[in-house]
Amino acid sequence: MEDKLNKLKVLLSKHKNAVIAFSGGVDSTFLARVAKDVYGDNLLLITATSSTYPFYELDEAKSLAILLGIKHRLIVSEEIDIPGYADNPPDRCYYCKSELFGKIKHIANQEGFDVVFDGSNADDLKDFRPGMKAKHEKGVISPLAETGFTKSDIRHLSEILKLPTANKQSYACLASRFPYGEKITKVKLDRLATAEFEVRNLGFNQFRIRSHENLARIEFTPSEMDKAWAIREKLTEICVKSGFNYVTIDLKGYRTGSMNEVLTDSDKKSYTLVNLKKL
Secondary structure, three states: OHHHHHHHHHHHOOOOOEEEEOOOOHHHHHHHHHHHHHHOOOEEEEEEEOOOOOHHHHHHHHHHHHHHOOEEEEEEOOHHHOOOOOOOOOOHHHHHHHHHHHHHHHHHHHOOOOOEEOOOOHHHHHOOOOHHHHHHHOOOEOHHHHOOOOHHHHHHHHHHOOOOOOOOOOOOOHHHHOOOOOOOOHHHHHHHHHHHHHHHOOOOOOEEEEEEOOEEEEEEOHHHHHHHHHOHHHHHHHHHHHOOOEEEEOOOOOOOOHHHHHOOHHHHHHHOOOOOOOO
């Protein structure tokens, strides 16, 4: 673990300054904390606000930037206004990342920053991630992935560094909760954000609410399934009040990228960049 951390710092030190695409999640917060040691004040965090980024995540990102003592800027990157994005094709993430990284890269170039980083880790390379293509097109670098950091590594070191995100629920944008082909609207996104906020306040550590038109399919980890079943009436009440008509608990439990399970290997190859570009 110490070797990985040293490699990360060596990689970062190849640049005089940097901008980090900052969501306030486990990965980008850890990267920001390490980058602060390397760059000092020559570092900028940029967070993009949009309908797919819920208010509670934005509030946490602001608080974390203050805690870390790093300059923080908010920009608007409204994905659902991008032609084709709201139709929710399998490469939806490409449209989003192309827009986001294009805006961040423009700011970095205008203000004299050497490089733009994102918080992708080594585990992300194993999943279907069409946004990787946009990242490479815009010249954005993923230091954590490049140095082999897994999510488990990041959580372990975050705990040592006393970061409040060490045990934070893994987050993905709200658009990832919809089956491919289902139209994404602001009303649906707001409904989903409200329901997840209320369920999270019940004390669940890791879960997802997947939106299938008027049905909410909730994924819980196996360790929290009994708790979820015990308060199923409360969960139903929350989801119905948020705007869903039907509520179900997924017996397969929580897993990342569950909406990708309908895609064939051929589908995935046609939409993603296979090899991570090396520095």
